Amino acid sequence: MRSAEFRRGREEGWRELEDLVTRVEKRGIKSVSADELQKMPLLYRSALSSLSVARSIALDRNLLRYLEALTLRAYLVVYGPRTSLIAGLSHFFRYGFPDAVRKAGWHILIAFAAMALGIAAGFVLVNSEAEWFNAIVPDGLAGGRGPSASAEYLRSVLFAPWDGFKESFIVFANYLFQNNSMVAILSFGVGFMAGVPTLLLLVYNGLIVGAFLAIHYQRGLLVDCIGWLSIHGVTELGAFILCGAAGLVVAEKIIFPGRYSRLEALAIHGKQAAIIACGAVAMLFIAGFIEGGLRQLINVTSWRFAFAAVTAVLWGVYFLYCGKGAQHALSA
Incomplete structure (x- = not known):
């Protein structure tokens, strides 16, 4: 024809x-x-x-x-949906994301426990034998902050001067966001392998944090190091834990699909996991902004702890109460 x-x-x-x-x-x-x-x-x-x-x-x-x-x-x-992009994003962050997080309570607890275990193990290993640091932390990430680093050098990194708006908020923050989001998405993506790689990634990230804490502890800088980490770590580590929890949601539905087939269970519950992962990536963007610039602008340890406490309270209130009990849906 x-x-x-x-x-x-x-x-x-x-x-x-x-x-x-x-x-x-x-x-x-x-x-x-x-x-x-x-x-x-x-x-x-x-x-x-x-x-x-x-x-x-x-x-x-x-x-x-x-x-x-x-x-x-x-x-x-x-x-297609009859809502604008702004309305869709507003609904996602006001209702979809916090609601999905609340439904993944025990998954988040397991992810948190895995990272906490890694932090404890990393601290004990490096504190008992400093050479463990080189085995745990990649050279590019260490940046000279290894067993041979002096207390003066470590302190200079913790309280380094601000590099300016462009270097801090654009170049460095963008670099941090890209690297952190890649690791976080990976921990979510490998959840289909029964969650084992997800848990291993969480433990490994905890090992790195614990190794850094041990090196600073040996130089008498533990409190300053925790303050330096906490200012962005509340948001960044929280995002890693949420991505890991999203991977565990996927793992649960593969291992225990219930009365559905595994594909059906993933289709039903996979949306919740994807929502958590997407929201966690948005958190990493905020963490990159904080780590890239605000961390060095706030160069007093007590102020860093105060900032970390405020962010922890804000995230806690957001996840616990935002959109709770409301039945909202995007109009079709």
Whole structure:
């Protein structure tokens, strides 16, 4: 069948659908009448049927591309959400994210315990034998803060002067966000392997923190180090724990799918895990901003502890109470 023959009798409907879709995209759903609004799903299904036939009889590629683009645009208009990006993000952070976190209570406790175990183990190992530090912490991350580092050098890092707006809030904060988000997403993504790699990643990240604490403890700088870590660590480590908890949610539904098949259980509960992981990545963006610039702007240990306490309270209130008991849903 030639393209011209195929188009005859169908093209009028395609053009009408394209006109309606274009009007909605430019001026909103109110730009079409009630009759046109009722007709749009019929025109969309007709165009979708034409695309299916066109693919089976291998017509010219230009026509295929046109129908594919038209049906995709029409799908978003007919079945897409009727909310703006800002409204969607607002709903996510006001209701979706905190609610998903509250539902993952015991997963978060397990993730927290895994990281706490790593911190304790890292501290004990390095404090008993300093050379463990080199085995635990990569050279690039250590930055010279190893067993041979002097107390003066460690102190100079803890209280280093501010590098300026560009270096602190743009360059360094962006670097931190990229690296931290990659590790966090990995701990979520490997949850399908029964959660074992997720727990190992949490323990390993804890080992690194514990190793740094031990090195500073040996130089009499433990309190200053905890203050230096806490100012961003409340948000950053919290995000790592949440991503790990999201991975454990996935692991649970694979190991214990209940009355559903494993794929069905993942389809039902995977959204909760994804919401937690996405929200945790947003937390890492905030943590990168704090670590990249605010940590060195606030160069007094007591102030750092105060800032960390405030962030801990704010996150606690947010997760415990934000959107609690409310039934909110995005309008379809």
